[in-house]
Every structure is written in structure tokens, then in C-alpha cells.
Amino acid sequence: MATHTEQLSHRKKSALWDWLTTVDHKKIAILYCLAGLFFFILGGIEAVLIRIQLLYPEFSFVSAQTFNELITMHGTTMIFLAAMPIFLGLMNAVVPLQIGARDVAFPFMNALGLWLFIFGGLLLNMSWFLGGAPDAGWTAYAPLSTDYAGTSGMDYYVLGLQIAGFGTLMGGINFLVTVINMRAPGMSFMRMPMFTWASFITSALILFAFPPLTIGFFLLMFDRFFGSNFFVADAGGNVIVWEHIFWIFGHPEVYILILPAFGILSEVIPTFSRKRLFGYSAMVFATALIAFLGFMVWAHHMFTTGLGPVANSIFAIATMTIAIPTGVKIFNWLFTMWGGQLRFPTANLWAVGFIPSFLIGGMTGIMLSVAPADYQYHDTYFVVAHFHYVIVGGSVFGIFAGLYYWWPRMFSKTLNETLGKWHFWTFFIGFHFTFFPQHFLGLMGMPRRVFTYLSGQNLEAGNFVSTIGAFLMGVGTIIFIVNIIMTQSKKEVAAYDPWDGRTLEWAIPIPTPEYNFAQLPLVKGLDAFWIEKMNGNKVMTPAEPLDDVHMPNGSILPLLMSLSFFVAAFGFIFDVLFVAILGLASFFFCMLLRSVIDDHGYHIHKEELIPVENKGGKA
Amino acid sequence: MSTQSSTLPPHPEKATLEGKNKFLGLWFFLGGETALFATLFGTYLGLRNSNAGGPTAEELFSLPLVFVMTIILLVSSMTSVLAVMAMRRRNMKALLGWFIVTVILGLSFIGLEIYEFYHYTLEGHQFTKSAFASAFYTLLGTHGSHVAFGCAWITALVIRNFKRPLDTYNAPKFYLASLYWHFIDVVWVFIFSLVYLLGVIG
Numbered sequence: 005m006a007t008h009t010e011q012l013s014h015r016k017k018s019a020l021w022d023w024l025t026t027v028d029h030k031k032i033a034i035l036y037c038l039a040g041l042f043f044f045i046l047g048g049i050e051a052v053l054i055r056i057q058l059l060y061p062e063f064s065f066v067s068a069q070t071f072n073e074l075i076t077m078h079g080t081t082m083i084f085l086a087a088m089p090i091f092l093g094l095m096n097a098v099v100p101l102q103i104g105a106r107d108v109a110f111p112f113m114n115a116l117g118l119w120l121f122i123f124g125g126l127l128l129n130m131s132w133f134l135g136g137a138p139d140a141g142w143t144a145y146a147p148l149s150t151d152y153a154g155t156s157g158m159d160y161y162v163l164g165l166q167i168a169g170f171g172t173l174m175g176g177i178n179f180l181v182t183v184i185n186m187r188a189p190g191m192s193f194m195r196m197p198m199f200t201w202a203s204f205i206t207s208a209l210i211l212f213a214f215p216p217l218t219i220g221f222f223l224l225m226f227d228r229f230f231g232s233n234f235f236v237a238d239a240g241g242n243v244i245v246w247e248h249i250f251w252i253f254g255h256p257e258v259y260i261l262i263l264p265a266f267g268i269l270s271e272v273i274p275t276f277s278r279k280r281l282f283g284y285s286a287m288v289f290a291t292a293l294i295a296f297l298g299f300m301v302w303a304h305h306m307f308t309t310g311l312g313p314v315a316n317s318i319f320a321i322a323t324m325t326i327a328i329p330t331g332v333k334i335f336n337w338l339f340t341m342w343g344g345q346l347r348f349p350t351a352n353l354w355a356v357g358f359i360p361s362f363l364i365g366g367m368t369g370i371m372l373s374v375a376p377a378d379y380q381y382h383d384t385y386f387v388v389a390h391f392h393y394v395i396v397g398g399s400v401f402g403i404f405a406g407l408y409y410w411w412p413r414m415f416s417k418t419l420n421e422t423l424g425k426w427h428f429w430t431f432f433i434g435f436h437f438t439f440f441p442q443h444f445l446g447l448m449g450m451p452r453r454v455f456t457y458l459s460g461q462n463l464e465a466g467n468f469v470s471t472i473g474a475f476l477m478g479v480g481t482i483i484f485i486v487n488i489i490m491t492q493s494k495k496e497v498a499a500y501d502p503w504d505g506r507t508l509e510w511a512i513p514i515p516t517p518e519y520n521f522a523q524l525p526l527v528k529g530l531d532a533f534w535i536e537k538m539n540g541n542k543v544m545t546p547a548e549p550l551d552d553v554h555m556p557n558g559s560i561l562p563l564l565m566s567l568s569f570f571v572a573a574f575g576f577i578f579d580v581l582f583v584a585i586l587g588l589a590s591f592f593f594c595m596l597l598r599s600v601i602d603d604h605g606y607h608i609h610k611e612e613l614i615p616v617e618n619k620g621g622k623a
Numbered sequence: 624m625s626t627q628s629s630t631l632p633p634h635p636e637k638a639t640l641e642g643k644n645k646f647l648g649l650w651f652f653l654g655g656e657t658a659l660f661a662t663l664f665g666t667y668l669g670l671r672n673s674n675a676g677g678p679t680a681e682e683l684f685s686l687p688l689v690f691v692m693t694i695i696l697l698v699s700s701m702t703s704v705l706a707v708m709a710m711r712r713r714n715m716k717a718l719l720g721w722f723i724v725t726v727i728l729g730l731s732f733i734g735l736e737i738y739e740f741y742h743y744t745l746e747g748h749q750f751t752k753s754a755f756a757s758a759f760y761t762l763l764g765t766h767g768s769h770v771a772f773g774c775a776w777i778t779a780l781v782i783r784n785f786k787r788p789l790d791t792y793n794a795p796k797f798y799l800a801s802l803y804w805h806f807i808d809v810v811w812v813f814i815f816s817l818v819y820l821l822g823v824i825g
Contacts, residue, residue: 109644173655181648185640211651215659223666223761232750232757233675234666240673240754245666252662592775599776600783602792 025558027111029096030516032118034414036093037407039122040086046129047081048481050074055438055474058467061459071455072139073157077132079142080161083261084168085125087399091264092117092175094406095203097414099179101509101516102197104188104525104532104544109181110174111556112598117174119566124168127573131160134577141453143254146235146246150227156577159228163573166221167566169214176210179203188508189547190527194288197507197531198281201288202267205295206260212299213256220249229576244309251302259298261395262362263291265402266333269355272405273337275503276352277344280531283336290329297326307378316375323373330366334359349503350424354405357432361397365390368443383453386446392439404428404484411491412498416515423487431480437473441466506534511544519553522613550614552607559603565594631713635794642795649799653806660810663765664817667758671822675753678746680822689819692735693811696770699728700808703801710797715789718797722777725804729774736767759818766814769807776800 026032054074057065066074100108108114131137138157140148149158183204187196196204224246226232233239235246274281281287303311303319311319337359348356368390372378381387404427412418445466450457457463501510508525511533523546529535536544572587574580632638637646671680706721740760750760777800784793 110648177648177651177655180651181644185644185647211655212658215655216662219659219662219666223757226757226761230750232761233752233754234670234757234761236754238675239752240670240675241757242670242673242754245669249662249666596779599779599796604792 022558024563025115025560027115027556027558027562028518029100029108029111029114030414030518032114033093033095033097035118036089036096036121037414039125040088040090040093043081043085043125044087044090045481045485047078047086048478050078050081052474052478054078055471057455058457059471060468061457061461061464063456066455068455069136069139072141072453073132073137075453076138076141076157076161077129080128080138080165081125082395083142083257084165085121085128087261087395087403088172089121090403090407091206091261091399092121092172094268094403094410095175095179095206095264097410098509099200099203100182100186101413101512101520102200102507103183103186103191104508104521104527105182105186106520106524106553107186107556108178109185110178112559112562112603113174114178115559116562116565117171117178119563120171120174120569121168123566123570124164124166124171126164127167127570128160128164131157131164134160143250144224144246145250146224146227146243147237149224149246150235158224159577162221162225162228163576166218166225167569167573169217169221170569171566172210173214173218176207176214179207180211183207188521188524188527191532194285195527195530195532198270198284198287198291199264199267202263202270202291205291206263206267209256209260209263209295209298213253213260216249217253220246220253223249225576244306247306247309248302251305252299255302255305256295256298258391258394259295261399262402263295265358265399265406266291268402268406268409269337269358271507272351272355272409273340274531275409275505276347276349276355277341278347278504279340279344280506280534281336282339282342283332284530286332287336290332293329294326297322297329301326304373304375304378307375308382313375320373320375324370327366327370334363349408350419350421350428351405351408351503353425353428354401354408357428358398358401358405361393361401361432361435365393365395365397368393381446383451384446385442385450385452388452389439389442389446392442396435396439404431409503410509412502412514413509413516415492416497417491417494418496418498418502419491420487423483423490427480427483427487429480430483431477434473434476434478434480438470438477439473441469441473445470501533506531508532508544511536517613519555519608519613522553523550524548550610552609553613554605554607556605557603559598561594561598565591568594631789631791631794635710635789635791636798637795638791639795642791645795645799649802653802656806660762660765660813663758663762664813667762667818670754670758671818673754674756677752677756678743678748680755680759680818683743683746683748684819684822686819686823688735688739689815692732692739693815695728695732695735696808696811699725699732700805702728703804707798707801710789710794713789715784718789719781719785722781722797722800726774726777726781729770729777729804733767733770733774736763762818763814766807766810769810773800773804773807776803 023031023035053066054071057063057071059065096108096114100106135156138144138161139155140158140161144158144161149161183196183200223232223234227234227236233241235241235243237243270281270287301319301323303315304323307316307319341356346352368386372381372387372390408419408424445463448462448466450463457467498514500514503510508527511525512521525532525544526547528545533544568587568591570587572584572591575582575584575587637643702721702725706718706725709717709721740763748756750756780793780796780800787793
């Protein structure tokens with residue numbers, strides 16, 4: 005076995021190969037976040053194009069067909085390829101560190117999940133160049149999404165998201181097992197940091213929400229490719245089946261998008277208030293309750309499909325109930341700040357900006373949950389305003405809070421605060437300018453998903469302001485990108501424990517060693533690192549003697565397996581059976597290789613740990 | 624890493640952290656699979672009377688054949704239990720033998736299912752005939768492909784470990800394959816009740 009230093013020099017020679025074969029959760033985290041940011045920018049460009057088209061009444065910046073493609077790709081990209089992967093990236097970066105683990109439970113599967121997401125996303129976006137993007141909306145309602153539409157865009161949608169979805173499911177299972185089996189000594193469930201709790205519960209949502217989507221995509225795929233009749237009314241098919249399946253996935257999905265953001269807030273706000281989180285156990289319970297109720301309310305997306313007053317009432321009341329645990333959370337964050345020694349670096353600005361923005365989204369959610377009133381709001385811009393307040397004002401603000409907060413941990417550098425504040429204020433103001441007027445546009449009757457509107461209906465001013473706001477959000481995002489480039493091109497390494505953190509991820513050297521903890525830490529309570537600091541210790545008390553650390557081997561197979569699916573998908577789309585079979589065969593061959601070749605990993609010897617630990621910049 | 628059979632702990636499949644992780648991971652995977660099959664069952668139950676003029680469930684299903692298939696699959700579940708019991712006795716030969724029997728039973732189940740499907744298509748119950756047919760073949764086909772995957776999985780395990788001793792590295796792999804095999808048998812019990820029995824009763 006090579007020594008540690010030899011391995012380091014070896015790695016420098018082939019950095020690209022190292023990144024392509026990595027099974028290290030910290031590198032996977034970076035790849036998730038970078039790919040997610042790339043798709044976030046792509047989805048943002050699509051959003052700006054949509055808003056330009058709606059700048060003036062009867063404007064013809066893009067055609068109606070292109071507009072349909074833009075709204076479909078914007079929604080799909082932002083949800084599946086931007087928000088969720090960035091959250092998975094943050095989970096990968098933080099959860100193993102917060103529970104004091106050396107790794108995730110399944111490093112190989114973790115890498116497979118990453119590459120499936122990347123290739124699924126690439127496949128979906130290939131549609132722009134190879135026959136037209138999908139155009140049936142991100143919900144892909146049948147029969148708009150079946151052969152009725154004619155273009156091949158939906159093929160890319162079905163197969164691209166199917167592949168990415170497999171990856172997400174693997175991520176979910178991985179985090180469930182990691183959190184249950186790999187917590188450090190003393191880290192009981194009720195001592196786990198809130199972000200880990202949120203990630204854990206989100207993973208459970210992924211586990212039960214994604215399989216229905218998998219089936220939905222298979223049914224749609226069979227209808228499109230093999231002539232089945234699930235959604236073809238002539239042969240007994242039923243399009244409402246699609247709506248049920250989609251929203252049984254789709255409603256939990258919005259909690260998959262918001263619970264990690266709640267978790268991030270519950271880390272950022274206590275750190276910058278120098279107080280422990282108010283009502284920790286209530287927060288845990290509220291998170292679990294929100295997740296549970298999230299599965300019970302899917303039909304509130306279908307009030308107007310004619311389910312009848314009894315079903316509508318049940319789903320309306322179940323939906324309203326979610327406001328209770330969510331309200332608990334909002335108050336707990338406020339009480340955490342109350343009386344704290346508040347600081348407002350950019351991370352905390354995003355966290356505090358989240359609270360009123362998300363609250364507005366929550367309140368319009370209550371309005372929409374009233375079934376009779378929903379008959380008025382349904383498919384208007386009011387709904388667009390509502391879910392953007394929740395997803396942008398909630399998830400995206402949470403993502404930015406998390407990125408600014410954990411950037412030093414992930415990249416060993418601290419993002420520039422001045423640019424960060426510019427980013428926050430332009431984006432925050434732009435956000436409210438964009439989406440606040442949309443509530444009123446909706447109440448005045450402007451429909452969603454329609455590519456233009458007539459003049460003289462008092463819709464001009466609202467749309468104009470909304471588009472200007474979108475430009476401002478674009479400026480904010482550009483400032484963020486500039487910040488990233490400037491920060492990463494500087495040599496300055498972040499300080500050890502830069503925010504005076506409370507949880508375990510701040511107790512290890514910067515940059516994070518590949519084995520995370522040389523010795524597993526002994527956890528003595530909630531906010532484990534804070535307890536040690538209050539006891540006058542600079543580092544965690546170890547729970548074990550220094551010993552060799554077992555590490556998993558890297559592998560190129562995850563990338564090859566994802567590539568195989570990618571190839572097979574093109575075989576299906578262009579109807580070349582040979583290519584489809586080749587791709588699937590190659591996938592199963594890789595699987596076979598993985599199962600028959602022994603992979604025992606390797607050890608880092610304890611003599612190699614000591615020098616790294618000593619120069620780790622600990623005070 | 625590899626230990627000789629004589630020094631194996633009482634539960635070699637859960638002796639290492641890796642084994643424990645795999646054990647829990649497979650249970651969660653099966654949880655996801657439950658949601659997956661539940662969606663298929665829901666779709667089937669919603670569309671089972673939408674036969675668009677094609678043959679109905681009552682006209683098609685022949686219970687004696689399905690009964691034989693059920694027996695084969697349930698017996699295969701038992702043989703996989705015998706394999707795991709052999710593992711507890713550290714008897715690698717019996718372990719491999721019972722798993723080979725399990726695979727043979729699985730393959731004969733698939734053979735009967737192919738025969739059944741072929742028979743149905745001759746009676747005008749093609750995949751593209753109606754929503755009922757699409758839902759039927761998708762549910763049954765998903766289950767059948769799970770059986771086929773299980774056969775391939777167990778075969779790969781048997782080939783890889785044919786000349787190796789039982790250790791804490793391969794014990795979890797055998798144990799997991801047997802858990803998976805039980806799961807697809809349980810799904811079949813639901814198919815037998817909700818598709819065939821309900822179909823014949825009407």
C-alpha cells in the first residue's frame with residue numbers, strides 16, 4: 005500500500021480521473037453543488053426569457069411553442085436539477101460531519117446517485133438541440149404529454165427525469181442508513197443537529213415519494229413508446245390516474261424542497277444568535293409531522309378535477325393542518341433570535357430574509373387550501389406567486405444561507421461579505437418585485453401557462469414590474485457567481501471554526517481531511533462542539549484511541565453505469581433498438597462487475613494521521 | 624478481512640458495520656419498492672374494468688395455473704430460508720445448494736408466466752389492447768422482472784462464492800438476496816389476491 009504522501013502526489017497528477025472516480029462524500033457534495041448551480045443558472049435564464057415575453061401585452065419575443073418549452077424546462081430544471089441536487093450536495097457536505105461519521109453508509113452508491121443525476125440532467129437538456137424541448141408543463145399532464153403532442157420533447161422529459169430520479173432515490177436510502185447506523189458515540193437521535201434531522205426526514209420522503217414517480221414515468225413511457233393505453237381515453241385509459249400518481253409524488257416533493265431549508269435555518273440562526281435553538285424537540289416533532297402530513301394532501305392540487313365535496317373537504321382540512329407545525333417552526337426561529345447576541349453576516353441575512361418571505365408563501369397556501377376559493381384561484385397567476393414565494397423565498401433563500409454558511413467547510417475559503425450583501429439585497433428586493441405583483445395579477449384573472457395577455461385589462465403594470473424584478477434577481481445571481489470566482493481565485497484559507505460554530509462539522513481542521521475525524525468524537529449533548537468550547541476545550545474529546553482508518557476505493561463504475569443509461573435513453577428516443585439494448589446490457593454488465601470483483605477498500609495508517617491533524621490550523 | 628468459517632461470529636451477516644448498513648439499506652429499499660408496487664396496484668385497480676371491448680379478467684384467468692405458480696414461488700421462499708439456515712450452521716455447501724434450488728424454482732415460475740402471457744395474447748389480450756391489458760401486463764411484468772433480477776442476483780452470488788469459504792464479507796450478500804426474494808414472493812401473494820381472485824370473482 006502506498007503511503008499517504010505518495011497518494012497525495014499521485015492524486016495531483018490525475019485530478020480529473022480522481023474527480024470522475026471519487027466516492028468521497030465531500031467531493032461528491034462539491035460536484036452536486038456545482039452541477040446544481042449550473043442548472044440553476046440555466047433555469048434562471050429560462051425564467052428571464054419567460055418574463056421578457058410577458059413584459060408587454062401581445063409581445064412576440066418568443067413563439068407560443070417556445071414559451072411552452074420555456075415554462076416546462078424552467079420548472080423541471082429548477083426543481084429536479086437545481087434545488088434538490090444542491091440540497092443533496094449540502095447534505096453530503098454536512099450530514100456525515102455533523103453526526104461524527106467518517107463516511108456515508110454507501111460511498112459507491114453515493115457516487116452512482118450523483119452521476120445518474122448529472123446524466124439525467126444532460127439528457128433532459130439535450131432536447132433543446134435534438135428535436136425540441138418538452139412542452140407539457142413540469143407536471144406533464146396527460147394527454148398533453150402523451151403521443152397527442154407529437155414532438156419528441158416529452159421523451160427526453162420522461163427518460164431524463166427517470167434517470168435523475170433513480171439517483172435521488174439512492175441518495176435518500178444512503179442518508180437514512182448513514183444517520184441510523186453511523187452516528188458517533190453519544191450522538192443519540194435527540195442530540196442530532198436540526199439539519200441532520202431535516203435531511204433524515206427528507207430522505208424518508210424521498211424514499212416513499214420517488215417510487216410512485218418512477219411508475220408514473222414508466223406508464224407515460226409505455227404510452228409513448230410501446231402503445232399502451234394508460235392515459236388514452238379511447239381504450240379505457242384515464243388521465244386522472246396520471247394526476248393522482250404525479251401529485252402523490254409531487255406534493256411530498258415540495259417538502260423535500262423545503263425541509264432541508266428549514267434545517268439550514270435551524271443551524272444558521274442559533275449560530276448567529278449565540279443561543280441554542282429554541283424548542284429543539286418541538287422542531288424535531290414539527291419536522292416529522294410536516295413530512296407525514298405532506299403525504300396526506302396531494303389531492304389539493306386536484307380540487308377542480310371533480311373529486312366531489314367530501315374528498316375536497318378532507319384534503320382541504322388536512323392541508324390547513326400543515327400550517328400548525330410550520331407555525332411552530334417560525335415562532336421557534338423568532339424566539340431563538342430573541343435576546344440573542346445577533347450578528348448578520350450574509351448567511352444570516354438569507355436566513356432572516358427567509359422568514360417573512362416564506363411566511364407570505366405559507367399564508368397564500370392557506371388561502372389556496374380553501375377548496376371553494378381555490379375554484380377561483382386555480383390556474384391563475386396567484387398560484388404562480390404562491391409557489392414561487394415558497395420555493396424561492398423558502399428553498400432558494402435556504403440554499404443561499406447554507407452555501408454562505410458552509411462554504412468555508414466545503415471549499416476551505418470564505419465567500420466575500422461585501423459582494424454577499426450586494427447579492428442578498430439585489431436578489432431579495434428583486435424577488436419581492438417579481439412575485440408580489442403576481443398575486444394581484446392572478447386575482448385580476450391572469451391565467452398561468454399562457455404566453456401572452458391582452459392590453460387594456462389592467463395587467464400591464466403588474467407584469468412590467470414583475471419583469472424588472474426578475475432582471476434584478478438575475479443581477480443578484482451574477483454577483484453571486486462573481487463572488488464565487490473571486491473567492492476561489494484567492495489563496496486565503498478560511499479560519500478554523502470561522503463562525504464560532506456549535507455543531508461537530510466545525511470541530512475538524514480546514515481543509516477537511518479525507519477521513520473526516522482522525523478519532524471519532526465523544527458527543528456529550530446537543531450542540532456538541534459548543535459544549536466542549538464552554539468547557540474550555542478547543543477540540544472534541546475523542547471516543548477512541550488513534551488507529552488506522554478504513555477508506556473505500558474510488559471507482560469509475562458509477563460514471564459508466566450512468567453513461568449506459570444515457571446511451572440506452574437515446575436508443576429509445578430515436579427508436580434504435582440495438583442502441584437501447586446495448587446501453588441496458590452495459591449497465592447490467594457494470595453491475596455484475598461490481599458484485600463479482602472484491603472491493604475491500606484500503607487503510608490510512610495512524611502514523612500518517614498525526615502530521616495532518618497537527619498542521620490543521622486548530623487554534 | 625476474510626475470516627475462516629470456524630471463527631465466524633453467530634450472525635456473520637450482521638457482524639460488520641458494512642453488513643449492518645447493507646441490511647438496513649435493503650430494508651429501506653424494500654420500503655421504496657412497496658410504494659412502487661402500491662402505485663402499480665392502485666393503477667391496476669383503477670383500470671381493471673376498462674377493457675375497451677377486449678376480454679375481461681373473468682374470461683381470461685385460469686386459477687389452476689396461477690395456483691401452481693403460487694406454490695412454486697412460495698416453495699422457493701422456503702428454500703431460500705433453508706439456505707439462510709444452512710448459513711447459520713456454517714454449511715456453505717448446503718447454502719449454495721438451496722440457493723441453486725431457489726433459482727431453478729424462480730426460473731420455472733418465469734417459464735409458466737411467459738406461457739400464461741403467450742396464451743392470453745392469443746385470446747386477444749395484447750398489451751396495447753386496452754387500459755386493463757396495459758395495467759395488467761405492467762404490474763405482472765414488473766413483478767416478473769423482479770423475479771428474473773433475483774435469479775440473476777443469486778446466480779452471480781453462487782458463482783462468485785462457489786469455491787470460497789463463508790465469511791463476514793459474503794454472508795450479508797447471501798442474507799440480503801434471500802430478504803429480497805421473500806419480498807417478491809409477498810408481492811406475488813398480493814397479485815394472487817387482488818388480480819386473480821378479484822378478477823375471477825368480478
